[in-house]
Amino acid sequence: MKAPVFESPAQPSDATLIARVARGERECFAELVGRYQPALRRVAASRLGRRDWAEDVVQETFLAAFRSCASYDPRYSFRTWLWTILLNQCNGHYQRRMRSVPLEPLTERSERAAVPTSLPGGGESPLAELLAKERAARLESLLSELTVAQADALRLRFFGGLKFHEIAETMGCSLNTAKNRVRLGLARMAELLEASGARGTPRDRWDEEQRAL
Amino acid sequence: MNCDQVFDVLTRGPFPTGTSCDEPVEAHLNQCPGCRRLAEALRPAIELFQEAVDPDESRDLPGYWSGVAGEQQRAAVSYARDVEPRAAAARAGGALGRLTQDFSALTAWRMAAMLALGVTLGTLLGARMTLERWGWSGAGADASVAPLVPHEERPRSSLAERMQLAVLPACLASNAQDGLLDGSLGERQLASVDLASLKCCSECHHAASDVVPRAATARVAESCQLCHHERPSPRLVPAP
Numbered sequence: 001m002k003a004p005v006f007e008s009p010a011q012p013s014d015a016t017l018i019a020r021v022a023r024g025e026r027e028c029f030a031e032l033v034g035r036y037q038p039a040l041r042r043v044a045a046s047r048l049g050r051r052d053w054a055e056d057v058v059q060e061t062f063l064a065a066f067r068s069c070a071s072y073d074p075r076y077s078f079r080t081w082l083w084t085i086l087l088n089q090c091n092g093h094y095q096r097r098m099r100s101v102p103l104e105p106l107t108e109r110s111e112r113a114a115v116p117t118s119l120p121g122g123g124e125s126p127l128a129e130l131l132a133k134e135r136a137a138r139l140e141s142l143l144s145e146l147t148v149a150q151a152d153a154l155r156l157r158f159f160g161g162l163k164f165h166e167i168a169e170t171m172g173c174s175l176n177t178a179k180n181r182v183r184l185g186l187a188r189m190a191e192l193l194e195a196s197g198a199r200g201t202p203r204d205r206w207d208e209e210q211r212a213l
Numbered sequence: 214m215n216c217d218q219v220f221d222v223l224t225r226g227p228f229p230t231g232t233s234c235d236e237p238v239e240a241h242l243n244q245c246p247g248c249r250r251l252a253e254a255l256r257p258a259i260e261l262f263q264e265a266v267d268p269d270e271s272r273d274l275p276g277y278w279s280g281v282a283g284e285q286q287r288a289a290v291s292y293a294r295d296v297e298p299r300a301a302a303a304r305a306g307g308a309l310g311r312l313t314q315d316f317s318a319l320t321a322w323r324m325a326a327m328l329a330l331g332v333t334l335g336t337l338l339g340a341r342m343t344l345e346r347w348g349w350s351g352a353g354a355d356a357s358v359a360p361l362v363p364h365e366e367r368p369r370s371s372l373a374e375r376m377q378l379a380v381l382p383a384c385l386a387s388n389a390q391d392g393l394l395d396g397s398l399g400e401r402q403l404a405s406v407d408l409a410s411l412k413c414c415s416e417c418h419h420a421a422s423d424v425v426p427r428a429a430t431a432r433v434a435e436s437c438q439l440c441h442h443e444r445p446s447p448r449l450v451p452a453p
Contacts, residue, residue, distance in 0.1 A: 042266070132264075139261050157224060158262035164221065179217070182224060183251075189258035 014078035021069045033062055040086050042159045046140060047090045047152070057093050061086045080169040083160060087152065087170065142189045150185030157182050214241045215391055216417065219248050223255070227263050245387065247417070388412060
């Protein structure tokens with residue numbers, strides 16, 4: 001297991017990179033994009049229910065960050081700043097789409113968002129891919145049962161890898177509230193999982209069926 | 214390691230990690246029934262999340278695998294709170310948009326009931342905010358605790374008084390883990406420990422806690438007046 005280090009010459013910190021971008025070294029922004037794009041895309045897809053919308057929102061997020069880098073205040077954490085922009089973009093994008101596009105049924109929305117952004121590479125069996133997709137769809141279905149705040153907090157924690165104080169800063173709430181949103185969200189998901197059946201995860205069902213053969 | 218740190222580890226990535234970081238967490242789980250129950254209860258949901266993220270991808274998330282003791286210095290200012298207040302308005306607008314998606318008579322009655330409930334809660338919240346301006350400080354999850362008596366003014370009540378309220382061994386263990394109490398003290402020695410040196414009960418015992426049962430929290434509320442001027446808010450400690 002490796003812990004990312006962002007203070008070595010080979011791995012400059014976010015603040016260093018954004019400062020360089022502000023000085024005209026635009027190629028440094030590509031490094032930031034590479035660091036955050038997968039996580040941003042994953043959260044946006046989960047939030048909006050559609051990967052194509054997520055791609056748009058992530059692009060808009062980076063564009064907004066790039067435009068504002070000259071005025072970026074180093075007092076703020078770049079991470080929380082970027083995530084705040086993403087959540088705002090998601091809210092705005094969702095509202096615009098709601099006014100123009102009929103809402104998809106929840107199951108279809110879950111499946112659209114549920115395709116993993118990093119599909120298994122060569123060597124993964126179709127079954128593994130199917131199980132992954134089914135797990136992801138189940139997760140999205142459960143997230144849709146939570147409050148928006150709880151679901152966002154969970155997405156930021158697990159998909160974005162944010163620490164609790166970063167979640168609090170991104171969502172504009174207290175540290176305790178951020179922790180409780182995650183805790184209560186997980187508890188509610190656990191209740192729903194338990195209520196949905198004792199057959200466990202898709203992998204459990206597959207194992208069970210294999211043993212029965 | 215305290216309950217908060219354990220919760221941070223359990224929701225940070227797959228556990229156990231197979232490193233030396235696992236030992237203090239497992240030790241805490243062995244000693245803290247509340248955390249152990251919480252870990253078991255949340256495990257299905259946590260595993261669902263971790264299965265959705267490729268392990269290599271999660272390790273590359275900036276800061277995701279940071280150590281418990283190596284917390285980065287947090288920003289002095291919250292961008293969301295201070296610069297982007299419209300985020301909250303945008304979320305409220307999104308919720309309103311979803312409410313109007315499918316309008317029927319039943320939905321109308323539900324909306325009316327929700328509106329009435331909202332007005333009532335808003336009135337109560339306004340009253341709470343007034344109380345806060347009169348000196349009540351917040352603690353725990355969306356709760357208020359009566360102002361803390363200054364340390365030098367606190368009654369020199371001993372742990373015996375708190376022990377009379379059937380303090381669980383987990384509470385003593387929790388204080389010992391935080392270095393506030395010598396875990397090897399005998400019962401007679403514990404009785405002479407200065408109550409003011411221990412952490413506030415509301416850190417674990419509060420209305421929103423899903424770790425401590427309501428009955429246990431209500432029992433502990435009686436001890437609050439040993440350190441606080443008044444009884445805590447009902448939102449912190451529910452009625453038994």
